[in-house]
Amino acid sequence: MGKRKIGMYGGKFLPVHMGHVYAMIKASTMVEELHVIVSYDEEYEKKHYFHHSPMAPIPYKMRLRWWKQITKDLPHVHVHAIYEPQTGQFSDWELGAERIKEVIGKPIDTVFSSEDAYGEYFAKLYPDAEHVIIDSARKAYPISATKIRAEGALAHWGMLPKAVQPYFVKKVVVVGTESCGKSTLVKNLATLFNTAHVEEWGRTYYERLGTYETLESDFPDIAFEHQYQIKEQLKKANKLLFIDTEALVTQFFSIAYEGKTQPVLHEIAKLQQFDLWLFLEPDVDWVDDGTRIFGEKQVRQTNNSILKSLLEEAGIHTISISGNYEKRLEKAVEEVNKLLGINGL
Numbered sequence: 001m002g003k004r005k006i007g008m009y010g011g012k013f014l015p016v017h018m019g020h021v022y023a024m025i026k027a028s029t030m031v032e033e034l035h036v037i038v039s040y041d042e043e044y045e046k047k048h049y050f051h052h053s054p055m056a057p058i059p060y061k062m063r064l065r066w067w068k069q070i071t072k073d074l075p076h077v078h079v080h081a082i083y084e085p086q087t088g089q090f091s092d093w094e095l096g097a098e099r100i101k102e103v104i105g106k107p108i109d110t111v112f113s114s115e116d117a118y119g120e121y122f123a124k125l126y127p128d129a130e131h132v133i134i135d136s137a138r139k140a141y142p143i144s145a146t147k148i149r150a151e152g153a154l155a156h157w158g159m160l161p162k163a164v165q166p167y168f169v170k171k172v173v174v175v176g177t178e179s180c181g182k183s184t185l186v187k188n189l190a191t192l193f194n195t196a197h198v199e200e201w202g203r204t205y206y207e208r209l210g211t212y213e214t215l216e217s218d219f220p221d222i223a224f225e226h227q228y229q230i231k232e233q234l235k236k237a238n239k240l241l242f243i244d245t246e247a248l249v250t251q252f253f254s255i256a257y258e259g260k261t262q263p264v265l266h267e268i269a270k271l272q273q274f275d276l277w278l279f280l281e282p283d284v285d286w287v288d289d290g291t292r293i294f295g296e297k298q299v300r301q302t303n304n305s306i307l308k309s310l311l312e313e314a315g316i317h318t319i320s321i322s323g324n325y326e327k328r329l330e331k332a333v334e335e336v337n338k339l340l341g342i343n344g345l
């Protein structure tokens with residue numbers, strides 16, 4: 001066979017793992033143009049691939065996004081998603097093949113896979129193409145998407161590409177009123193679990209301004225920036241991300257400083273998806289760092305109730321953390337371990 005021009009590499013990619021990436025990179029060096037195809041049938045996938053899985057079904061648009069990110073520096077690699085009824089019958093592959101040929105729009109001379117068994121189908125569907133098998137023994141990356149779905153993404157973290165990892169990070173948010181030891185706990189947890197964290201943005205915001213005089217418009221700005229910081233830190237996170245405060249705490253500060261709730265903060269709160277909420281009770285000593293104004297015991301209790309009702313109204317379940325610093329850390333670690341499904345750090 002002469003020089004290979006147009007190659008095709010297809011799969012479901014539920015989720016994309018390093019074995020897939022390896023096959024794609026190898027394939028990309030063998031052809032002038034490589035087309036990665038994400039085949040999907042979300043209804044079928046939900047019923048057949050995720051019913052016993054701890055993992056939620058993965059939208060095809062996400063899989064497409066992952067491949068676009070992974071291949072962004074390879075201009076000769078193109079990524080497409082095609083609907084293919086996935087009953088596993090050859091007739092459905094036939095329908096899929098028609099769509100694949102359509103989206104590629106050029107004669108395919110090479111089809112890549114890692115399965116010897118696919119040869120039979122490919123010979124019928126792509127009679128003019130050669131089937132090139134890459135690492136059928138899966139020596140380079142001994143992993144399968146089936147295993148990842150069965151055991152969870154965190155159990156196979158090193159097999160997930162950098163572009164995929166943020167999607168599976170478990171997000172732990174720590175909330176509470178002022179001087180409850182939030183920022184210290186967040187940093188300690190991040191250090192202990194060897195991962196990234198997100199600082200309370202409101203504090204940085206006012207430090208940069210050089211004033212703690214608030215304006216009503218500060219609070220949405222703080223919440224937007226905080227959301228952005230979460231997105232940024234997710235890229236660096238190792239399985240877990242610890243986050244100091246969120247939009248409902250910002251709403252609480254809007255009430256405390258400006259005397260009003262702001263609908264936009266509730267809307268931002270609705271977009272948040274955290275896996276664990278730790279609520280710090282105000283029963284540790286008040287630390288006056290010069291920026292805090294709600295130190296009086298009665299005021300602390302009232303503020304605590306206001307924040308609790310805000311969270312309750314939003315239907316959020318939080319884990320209450322109280323006691324001295326040692327107890328707080330112990331309880332928080334225990335809850336994070338539960339989330340990870342492990343006993344002990």
Ligand SMILES: NC(=O)c1ccc[n+]([C@@H]2O[C@H](COP(=O)([O-])OP(=O)(O)OC[C@H]3O[C@@H](n4cnc5c(N)ncnc54)[C@H](O)[C@@H]3O)[C@@H](O)[C@H]2O)c1
Pocket residue numbers: 009010011012013014018019020022023039084086088092093094095096097100112113114115125134135138141142143144145
């Ligand atoms: N209609 C078509 O012409 C056509 C062609 C190809 C694929 N498909 C679709 O894709 C599906 C086939 O893919 P799958 O179910 O195997 O999808 P998949 O997402 O599990 O795997 C995609 C490809 O990666 C390879 N692979 C998996 N783990 C690997 C590892 N550790 N190292 C190296 N390579 C690895 C697989 O062998 C396969 O070739 C079919 O069910 C079909 O829906 C359709």
